[in-house]
Amino acid sequence: MLNILIVGNGQCGNRILDAINREAFGKKSRFGKYLSQQKYKSNVETIAINTAVNDLKEMKFTKAKDRIHIPHLHGVGANRNVGKHVFEDNKTHIMRQIEERGNFDVCFVITSASGGTGSSFTPMLVKELKEKHDFPVYSVVVLPFREEGTLYLQNAAFCLRDIRESGADGIILADNQYLKQMGGNVESAYNGINDMIAKRILFLLDALDSEMMMVTDLGDFKTVMSGGAGLATIGFYEAKEDMPVRTAIQKALSPSGLLFSTDVYDEASRAMVIIRGDRERLSIDEISTEVEKLSSAVGHVFKGIIVRDGELPQVLAVLTLESASELENLYAIAVDAIKYERDKKERVSNVKEVDRAFSQIDGMDPSY
Numbered sequence: 023m024l025n026i027l028i029v030g031n032g033q034c035g036n037r038i039l040d041a042i043n044r045e046a047f048g049k050k051s052r053f054g055k056y057l058s059q060q061k062y063k064s065n066v067e068t069i070a071i072n073t074a075v076n077d078l079k080e081m082k083f084t085k086a087k088d089r090i091h092i093p094h095l096h097g098v099g100a101n102r103n104v105g106k107h108v109f110e111d112n113k114t115h116i117m118r119q120i121e122e123r124g125n126f127d128v129c130f131v132i133t134s135a136s137g138g139t140g141s142s143f144t145p146m147l148v149k150e151l152k153e154k155h156d157f158p159v160y161s162v163v164v165l166p167f168r169e170e171g172t173l174y175l176q177n178a179a180f181c182l183r184d185i186r187e188s189g190a191d192g193i194i195l196a197d198n199q200y201l202k203q204m205g206g207n208v209e210s211a212y213n214g215i216n217d218m219i220a221k222r223i224l225f226l227l228d229a230l231d232s233e234m235m236m237v238t239d240l241g242d243f244k245t246v247m248s249g250g251a252g253l254a255t256i257g258f259y260e261a262k263e264d265m266p267v268r269t270a271i272q273k274a275l276s277p278s279g280l281l282f283s284t285d286v287y288d289e290a291s292r293a294m295v296i297i298r299g300d301r302e303r304l305s306i307d308e309i310s311t312e313v314e315k316l317s318s319a320v321g322h323v324f325k326g327i328i329v330r331d332g333e334l335p336q337v338l339a340v341l342t343l344e345s346a347s348e349l350e351n352l353y354a355i356a357v358d359a360i361k362y363e364r365d366k367k368e369r370v371s372n373v374k375e376v377d378r379a380f381s382q383i384d385g386m387d388p389s390y
C-alpha cells in the first residue's frame with residue numbers, strides 16, 4: 023500500500039483538493055469526512071494550506087485538522103513577493119505539520135500558477151520537501167484564463183519557472199483557458215474543471231496501487247514523468263454504453279480528454295495508458311493497436327489494465343511533453359504583461375502630476 027501526500031495550496035489548490043476528497047469520501051455525504059471511509063486504497067493524507075481563512079472555511083470535504091491557516095490578511099493579493107516572505111516566516115510550522123503525518127512514497131502539490139499564495143508557496147514547499155525527503159514530488163499546476171489580467175499572467179510565467187527550479191520531479195499542467203469550454207458561469211466552470219482534475223488524480227492513485235492484469239506502478243509513473251521537458255498533462259475518458267475500448271482510448275488522447283492543449287502525437291515524449299473496466303469490454307487487440315499507434319509516435323508507452331466487473335471502460339493517459347507550443351504562447355503574452363507592469367511602475371514613479379495637484383493646496387486650510 024502506497025503512502026501518498028496531496029497538498030493543495032491557495033484557493034485553487036484548496037478547491038481541487040476538496041473536489042478530490044469529495045470524490046474519495048463519496049459525493050453523497052457531506053459528513054463523509056467525519057467517518058474516515060475514504061475510497062482510497064492507498065494511505066492518503068491531504069493538507070490544504072492558505073493565507074485566506076475564508077478559502078479554507080469554504081472547504082466542505084476536507085477535515086478541519088487538514089486545513090492549515092497561515093495568517094496574512096485575507097490572502098497575499100496576487101503578490102508573489104509577499105507570498106514568498108510569508109512562506110519563509112512560517113516554513114517551520116508548515117513543514118512540521120507535514121512531517122507529523124509520517125513518511126510518503128509520493129507527493130502531489132496542487133496550485134494555480136497565477137494567484138499569490140499558492141504560486142509562491144508551491145515552489146518553496148517543493149524545494150523544502152525535496153531537500154528533506156527522497157520521495158518524488160509532482161506539482162499539479164492550473165494555468166489562468168488569458169483574459170484575467172497582467173498580474174496573473176506574469177505570476178504564471180515566474181511560478182512555472184520557480185517550480186521547475188525547485189527540484190520538482192514533474193509538472194502536470196491543467197489550463198483554465200483550454201478547459202473553459204466547460205461553459206456556464208465562472209463558478210460552474212471552476213467546479214467542472216476541478217472535478218475533471220480530481221477524477222484524473224483519483225484514477226491515477228487507484229492505478230498506482232492496484233492489482234492489475236497488466237501492471238503499471240509508481241516506478242513506471244516516475245519513468246514517464248522523468249521523460250520530456252519536465253512537463254506533463256493527463257487525458258481521461260469514460261466510455262458510453264456500447265463504445266468500443268479503442269474509441270475510449272482515442273478520446274482520452276484527443277483534445278476533449280486532455281487538461282492542456284497539445285497534440286500528443288506531436289509533442290508527447292513518454293506515456294502511460296491505463297484502462298479499467300469489465301473484462302468483457304477490454305479487447306486486447308483493440309488496446310494493443312491503439313497503444314502501438316501512440317508508441318510509434320512518442321517512443322515508450324507503459325500500458326496497464328485493471329479489471330473491474332461491471333464497469334464501463336475508463337481510460338487514463340499520463341503524457342510527458344517534449345515541447346509545448348501552447349506554453350510558448352502563454353510565455354509570449356506573459357512577457358508583454360511583465361513589460362506592461364514594469365513600464366507602468368516606472369511611469370508612476372516618474373510622474374509627479376498627482377503630487378503637483380496636491381501641492382496646489384499646500385499651506386491652505388478649508389474655510390467653512
Ligand SMILES: Nc1nc2c(ncn2[C@@H]2O[C@H](COP(=O)(O)OP(=O)(O)OP(=O)(O)O)[C@@H](O)[C@H]2O)c(=O)[nH]1
Nearest residue numbers: 032033034037097098099100134137138139140166
Ligand atoms: N480551475 C480553477 N481555477 C481557479 C479556482 N479558483 C481560482 N482559480 C484560478 O486561480 C487563479 C488565482 O489564484 P488563487 O488560487 O485564487 O490565488 P491564491 O493562491 O489563493 O492567492 P491569493 O488569493 O493572491 O493570496 C486564477 O487564475 C483563477 O482563475 C478554482 O476553483 N478552479
